[in-house]
Amino acid sequence: MSSGSLAGRYALLRPLGAGGMGKVWLARDEMLDREVAVKELTLPEGMSPKERAASVKRAVREAQATARLRHPGIVALHDVVVEQDRPWLVMELLRGRTLGDTVREFGPMPADYAARVGADVLEALMVAHAQGLQHRDVKPGNVFLTESGRVVLTDFGIARQEGQATLTEQGLMIGSPGFIAPERLAGEPGGPASDLWSLGATLYVALTGTPAYEGSAAQRVRATMTGPVPVAQGPLGPLLAAMMAHHPGARPDPGAVVQALRQVAAGGTASPLPVNQVATVPRQVRRRGPAALWIAAAAAVVLGAGGTTAFLLLRDRPDAAPTAYTVPRDVCTLISSQEVGRLLHTQDPPKGRPSADQVGPKCGWPVAGTGVGVQVQKDSDTVDPWSMTTASARALFQSQRRYWGRYDSLDWTWPEIGVKKSQKAERTPLHQVTGVGEEAFGYELKGPTGRVHSAHVFYRLANLVVEVEYTALGASPTDEEIRQAALRAAQASEQALRHAG
Template sequence: MSSGRLAGRYSLLRPLGAGGMGKVWLARDEMLDRDVAVKELTLPEGMAPKDRADSVTRAVREAQATARLRHPGIVALHDVVVEQDRPWLVMELLRGRTLAETVRESGPMPAVHAARVGADVLEALSVAHAQGLQHRDVKPGNVFLTESGRVVLTDFGIARQEGQATLTEQGLMIGSPGFIAPERLEGQPGGPASDLWSLGATLYVALTGGPAYEGTAAQRLRATLTQPVPVAQGALGPLLAAMMAYQPPARPDAQVAVQALRQVAAGGPAPRLPVNAVATAPRRVKRRGRAVLLIAAGAVVAVAGGATGFVLLNDTGGATPSAFTVPMDVCTLITSQEVGGLLRTQSPPKAQPDSDDVGPRCGWPISGTGVGLQVQKDSDTVDPWSMTDVSARTLFQNQKRHWGKYDDIDWTWPEIGVKDSRRAKRTPLHPINGIGEEAFGFELKGPTGRIHSAHVYYRLANLVVSVEYSTLADRPTDEDVKQAALKAAQASERALRHAG
């Protein structure tokens, strides 16, 4: 790929989002003169060349299987391109909002609307199941409500063709905590009934405004395996509980569930479905020695060495917390006294909290100089405190890969006096020792060749933190600028370790 053009025909315009599996771009199909969405799939760093080639082949094969699906409720896949040793998926561009965004912004849906969404998604899933394809990540963020009224199931990126291994099983995510069927958490491959369970959990959010199982990723996984299925009020409640029955045979047939959902969507009562209470009750959590085998590799099931492996997230009592699960004010991660020292002022500025799609952030700007900090998340996670160790590692590597691509960077910071975008040269990325469990940094140079900004990214347990120090003054040396960013990162890391 060159000059932002893929396969000589798709012009990448701007990123639409990013997550553990890669990045989604708004692109222009120059040949057909239409806007499309392009998903850039990323692979874990350090893979052997043969494993990397096999993963690309497998991803293309899975995309081919997805492309065979023809249904208005399934996002259309137009093309698959392999460039830069990885696959790029060209899909139809949808305009509207996800179910997750709709509920977050407008609150719970009436039962008739939630039932209609569920019926449309289940009909789309049935088309995939009929061709032996499981979705495996049905959740509110993957159900799209278009401006034209379509309900579309998106992101078959971790779908599985029956009888085949998947790209995901090379170590990436399989599902989202709270929406993964219990049998998959236990290491079973699952089937259509597993997607039905995930749809039940998704509709529970649509109907009530909140998840069936609350808490951190680890707590949601534990609850899925140990707590009874919750029953929402109203006509849909018993039906969703039946869809989320613990044992797959106890769940209704997809056709029966579609008919029941359509009946509620039409304003009628849901038919009574026979449910075996024994089949729906959760079993006792399996144990091996003293380790509870339910927290799957950073809150996801992972496959390594041909066997399903699990990691227990617990507090080891050591210097590095195992996971941060309680939201905190990021503006408290650097004290006023520390800010004053970094900015060389006896009157430190008041912290300026902010937030965007990447996560909560805080800035301490004065005229000509500033310190900034952000605790980050990927696009698949609600907030940084719901990140897992595995997803944080993936996010950290994706950030490293992202910044390594661009030598020229547009830079602005209105609060310190840079109101118009300025072009800056990035220095080579370099590892940083002694901060977090892994860290890297880079600097930005202005037209004179002097460093005016220094950036540090580090990962501590399940959090990824970025720290920036910028100055417009001529007096600080390049080393002064780098040391200021380093000190800010060290201060925030100390605060996190103390909080953990």
């Protein structure tokens, strides 16, 4: 099929690539007016109609399980369509390039950068494993480094749920030789430890620029099953060897591996890990070395690899904003208790009250007559703010500016500080705000007396859009003091994001 439309909705524009399991198309979702990627899954030749129907049914079931996964490190699956006797997977469109392509163009990655990538991928795998899904084809071509800084594990199209039959019937081996764990080559269904082995082989390529096992497909399979485990040079070498141990039970616990990868990403070292034991955290040293040179060379395509829970992010200088925030954070930690106390003029600051709506997660710190609030926002097409790209955050920021600029009079309420009934408030003109974020604007709300009682600041930092509100109903704060309090709250939240981890 060279062009056409699926389900009367997805217009196939042009092929993006092809592999053993199918072809990927650039497509347009004509209902939502957005570009998507469509994976056309191909089935082995010679299958009977009954076998083909069973494979299609299994692929749909696996796609449904994959669609439940919600993690910034996992490519989002929007839809599955069965047409022409085969399944088509509709996924988010990622812009950037694969880990394999990046290494081929720029050469081996420095250990700290490769460790960041590995930690992100392993966290995504752990989310899938927790829901009973194995990926089964972790390889450099399925690790995607986006232009916005996300590290995304793609191609869950052959993922397997625990308890399901494997697709090795009809002699079909799922995966890529050289990245398939020994136990799966031996005909076993494998498990989370098999994905860990494949990630070790993937990071070996990232670190050295060459596969752990080279040669023809048959030679790679033979070496994987019978050859010694290769050990790369540098701080990641022993860790990758442990991940690629021949026996699944000899491989370390994934949580310990994530921690060890973070240690290397932060400039420390990681020793081989005992099975199912958490590694001791070495002293972390902040340093700049070969990673800075490699990242500079790759900056035109890959801007960062942020997104671990420790926020091990690429920065040009210690106070620079990361290129992307991809792991959810408790919004109530963005302003410290001490700062809340100073803003609200109390020695007994309230605890943050988390909540959420369709715009995104938020937190409020209210006391009688005054309060401060923070909300991290998202657009309607994104699962959560941490899945936003820098481009979509810029668009959302401008959309918010246009939206709030339309209304001179607003309905306003804040029951927790004592404003339980909706009140009319007049909005001041929108104005540019400096000293917070990469771009920011603000406005104030005035009550019937013409006095400012609330100030709002919207700012964008990398791929996040944040709204901060400060309200004081008493007669003592001046209009300027309220504006400055909102700015201080915004700056406090920005600094918490910049220095996270």
